[in-house]
Amino acid sequence: MKAALIVRNGSPDKAFEIRDVEHPKPQAHEICIEVEAFGLNYADVMARLGLYQDAPPLPAIVGYEVVGRIHELGTDVKDKEVGQRVVAMTRFGGYAEYAVTDARAVAIIPEDMDAGKATALATQYGTAYYAAEEMSRLHEGDHILIHAAAGGVGTALVQLARWRGCTIFGTAGSDEKLDYLKAQGVHYPINYRKQDFVREIEKVVGDRGLDVVFDSIGGNYIKKGLKLLGAGGRIIGYGAASMTGKNLFGKIGVALGFGFHSPISLLTHSKSIIGVNMLRIADHRPLVIKRCLENVVRLTEEGILNPVVGGTFDFENIADAHALLESRKSMGKIVVYVRK
Ligand SMILES: NC(=O)c1ccc[n+]([C@@H]2O[C@H](COP(=O)([O-])OP(=O)(O)OC[C@H]3O[C@@H](n4cnc5c(N)ncnc54)[C@H](OP(=O)(O)O)[C@@H]3O)[C@@H](O)[C@H]2O)c1
Numbered sequence: 001m002k003a004a005l006i007v008r009n010g011s012p013d014k015a016f017e018i019r020d021v022e023h024p025k026p027q028a029h030e031i032c033i034e035v036e037a038f039g040l041n042y043a044d045v046m047a048r049l050g051l052y053q054d055a056p057p058l059p060a061i062v063g064y065e066v067v068g069r070i071h072e073l074g075t076d077v078k079d080k081e082v083g084q085r086v087v088a089m090t091r092f093g094g095y096a097e098y099a100v101t102d103a104r105a106v107a108i109i110p111e112d113m114d115a116g117k118a119t120a121l122a123t124q125y126g127t128a129y130y131a132a133e134e135m136s137r138l139h140e141g142d143h144i145l146i147h148a149a150a151g152g153v154g155t156a157l158v159q160l161a162r163w164r165g166c167t168i169f170g171t172a173g174s175d176e177k178l179d180y181l182k183a184q185g186v187h188y189p190i191n192y193r194k195q196d197f198v199r200e201i202e203k204v205v206g207d208r209g210l211d212v213v214f215d216s217i218g219g220n221y222i223k224k225g226l227k228l229l230g231a232g233g234r235i236i237g238y239g240a241a242s243m244t245g246k247n248l249f250g251k252i253g254v255a256l257g258f259g260f261h262s263p264i265s266l267l268t269h270s271k272s273i274i275g276v277n278m279l280r281i282a283d284h285r286p287l288v289i290k291r292c293l294e295n296v297v298r299l300t301e302e303g304i305l306n307p308v309v310g311g312t313f314d315f316e317n318i319a320d321a322h323a324l325l326e327s328r329k330s331m332g333k334i335v336v337y338v339r340k
Contacts, residue, residue, distance in 0.1 A: 003096035004318045005059045009050035012319035012326070021061070024093065024100040025072075031103050032072040033086060038094040039065045039119030040334040041152065042216075042241065045326045051243055054279055056092055063094020065122030067115045068338075070106075077103040084108050087297065089122040089289060091282060095318065097338055104290040105282065107297045117300070120152060120307035120333035125296040126289065127278050128156030131214060131236045132164075134292070135274050140165035142211035145201060145228065147221065148241065149186060150177040150331045156296075157214050158184045159305050169210075171197050173328055180331050184308075198224050209233055217242045219257035226261070226271060234272035244326075308332030 003021045008014060026032045047055035047062050055062060070084045080086075080103065089105040109118050132138050144161055148154045149170030161168050162185045170186040172178060173193050181189035188204060190197045201210065209230020215221050216239030225235045242254050261273060282289050299305045310332035313321040317336075324330050 001097040002315070003061045004315065005061055005095075006048050007059045009048065009058070012048065012322035015048045016319050016322075017059075018316065018318075019059075021096070024096075024098055026074040026077075026100050028074045028076040029103055030074045030100050031070055031077055031080060031086075031088070031106050032098055032100045033066055033068040033088055033106070034071040035066045035068040035094070035097055035099055035338045037067050037115040037119055037335050037337045037339075038063050038096075038099075039116075039122065039124070039152075040321055040325050040336065041065075041123050042239070042325065045322060046244070048322060049244070061093050061095050063090055063092060063096070063099070065089050065119055066094045066099045067109070067118045068099075071098060074103065079103075080106065080108070085111055085113075087118045087121050087293070089126060089278075089282065089293060091279070095336070102282070102286055102289075104286040105293065107290075107293045109297055110301065113300070114309070115337070116309040116312055116333065116335040117307040119335050120156070120309070121296045121300060121305075122293065123278065124152035124333065125156040125300075125305065125307065126292045127238060127276065128153050128160055129292045129296050130278065130281065130288065131238060131276050132157055132160040132212075133295070134288070135276060136212045136214075136234050136236055138164040138166055138212065142166045143169070143205055143208070144212040144214070145169040145171070145197075145210055145225065146186075146214045147171050147217050149184075149189070150180050151216075152333050153216060153238070154214075155184060155308055155332050156305070158186055163299075163304050166211075169197075169201050169204075177331060198228060201228055205230075212236065214238070216240075219243075219254035220259070221257075222273070223257065223259045226259075226273070229271050231270045233270075234274055236274045236276055238276040309335055311335070312337060 046052035150172040178189040213225035213235040218240030
């Protein structure tokens with residue numbers, strides 16, 4: 001079968017090669033999927049740049065999710081059938097014609113669900129659901145801040161927060177993205193390149209503070225987020241995009257920027273810092289992945305969630321897809337079609 005491999009770290013045009021590789025075989029608890037499309041995630045960019053510690057050694061097939069049909073079942077898998085159309089979270093291996101994953105990370109989707117939208121449901125909507133519904137429990141009237149709100153996870157968080165009746169502040173890096181955020185229902189879209197987001201939010205919330213901050217940027221954004229929280233507030237840290245493009249000293253600066261936070265201070269002010277890493281959850285709590293995935297598929301079928309596809313590419317143009325995601329210009333999900 002064909003797969004897109006990262007063969008060296010660096011720019012997209014030099015990093016990828018499409019090669020013939022061995023067809024994957026499911027173990028007893030796994031499922032093999034004939035891939036229709038796979039999605040891109042920012043972690044793939046970090047892996048290509050050599051900035052992602054969990055990425056497999058090169059040459060590597062990365063890819064966190066696929067949409068397709070069940071091709072083969074492991075001997076222990078009893079609740080699925082060959083031929084069913086599914087979305088699946090993959091622990092790498094998604095950039096290929098066939099992908100294998102744990103059966104608990106596979107959810108059945110309707111025949112007429114758009115493949116591109118469905119790819120967004122696995123990692124980006126799954127992460128957003130876990131962060132918003134399970135780790136922070138949003139309530140009507142909560143005031144929340146979402147960084148990189150126009151991105152894949154960001155869009156999913158916006159839609160979940162709208163559903164829960166929150167007042168939403170969302171940051172993004174261009175006016176075009178602010179228009180997108182307004183259309184998605186963000187009450188206070190903020191272009192962080194032009195406005196100081198802390199000051200803009202303080203103007204609105206005053207002493208009340210925020211209830212939740214969703215942070216994928218890291219570094220001193222965590223300190224700023226904590227300062228914006230009111231009593232009972234929590235910050236969900238799930239990324240460190242600010243590491244991108246930094247040399248060693250820059251990375252140390254970002255790491256120190258996170259700050260050192262005493263549990264005594266958190267307890268006294270009734271604030272929380274919550275870390276989310278879906279790979280760790282997949283390793284140790286696979287049923288959580290199953291629950292989150294099934295819930296986002298259901299909410300999409302009910303019309304509550306509606307993933308946005310911000311770019312579609314053919315398999316051969318994987319480098320262009322990566323360049324778009326790295327450019328910070330993309331909105332919503334970037335999808336690569338393996339078969340049409
Ligand atoms: N912990 C987990 O399990 C988990 C799971 C999924 C995703 N994530 C993380 O969630 C974040 C979003 O992932 P995604 O796939 O949905 O990507 P995305 O948000 O579609 O794309 C990344 C966006 O981050 C923003 N950004 C802000 N500062 C940046 C910087 N210094 N360098 C690069 N980008 C920057 C850019 O938008 P603006 O400039 O407009 O803000 C960019 O478009 C990533 O940090 C990813 O690693 C974590």
